[in-house]
Amino acid sequence: MAEGEIRGTKKERGIIKEAKRDETKANTKEAKRVKSTKERASITAKKQDVEEMVKNLKDKKSIVLLNLSKTPGKLVQKIRKKLKDNNGAYFKISKLAVVKRALEAAKLPSQLYSDVNFPVAVIGLKDISPYDVSSMFMENMLSVAAKEGDVSPFEIIIPAGETEMPPGPALTQLKQAGLNVKVDKGKIAIVSDSTLAKVGDKLTKEKVAALQMLNIKPFKVGLTIWKAFDGKTIFSAEVLGLSMEDIISGLKEAVSQGFNVSINANYPTESNISIILTSAIQQAKSVGINSGAYSEGVIEDILRKAISQGNAIGKVEGGSS
Helix, strand or coil: CHHHHHHHHHHHHHHHHHHHHHHHHHHHHHHHHHHHHHHHHHHHHHHHHHHHHHHHHCCCCEEEEEECCCCCHHHHHHHHHHHHHHHCCEEEECCHHHHHHHHHHCCCCHHHCCCCCCCEEEEEECCCCHHHHHHHHHHCCEEECCCCCCECCCCEEECCEECCCCCCHHHHHHHHCCCCEEEECCEEEECCCEEEECCCCECCHHHHHHHHHCCCCCEEECCEEEEEECCCCEEEHHHHCCCHHHHHHHHHHHHHHHHHHHHHCCCCCCCCHHHHHHHHHHHHHHHHHHHCCCCCCCHHHHHHHHHHHHHHHHHHHHHHC
């Protein structure tokens, strides 16, 4: 019996091992099947996303790529809702590979998206230009608090005035941050305008603490356009970031410089011809007067000059006699 039991035990062990192998094979096959199903579903979803984007971008006047790197989600949702509600915009956030494939399928210029290597949102607009979108972004920026180590892009000046803070440790902390403060009527007051940071300064722990105590959020963040296309021209972020005042000032300067160049080059145009002719007449008269060349245009000036010189000589002779 003992021998039979041993043989029976070995047989059972073999059956168990075989069953485990079958189970492993079945699990592997099921895992591969599930993986394959998921991959097919993912590919199908991506194709659908591409088709949807191409369809929705067809009739759009402007295409804008929004850089989502380090962009507050709260601000993205706010602008998304505003663009959809007010402008009927198409606003899509998808994987970068899907975005690039869709823009290519929509036959948009590759310069618009070929160098993108970060998360982007695609915005399609019918009635407004990329510059209008950029202006909207600049008008809807969020104020954010400073953090230790931040580099100040501009001078941070704390204006003079009263605060609601009682004297105590806060007074010392504000002084450590470089502010001119004192106690006035039981409250801390900033005596005079104080420069907390200059351009390029790194904000220290003390300076950040001072800003927090004063409830000052010195920096602003907004949505950043990477590039935009209006059907003819691709616009960079630098161009779209210009304000209307910057554009008007630049145009005025360009017109002024062009006007000066045309006059100095004696290149006549409708705008400068009167100035060029006036300058030419004055120069010709000056040459005629200085050379004593008589002509109808300068004879009076020559005579006037001669009389003036004669009177001067007479005075000199009269004074010496």
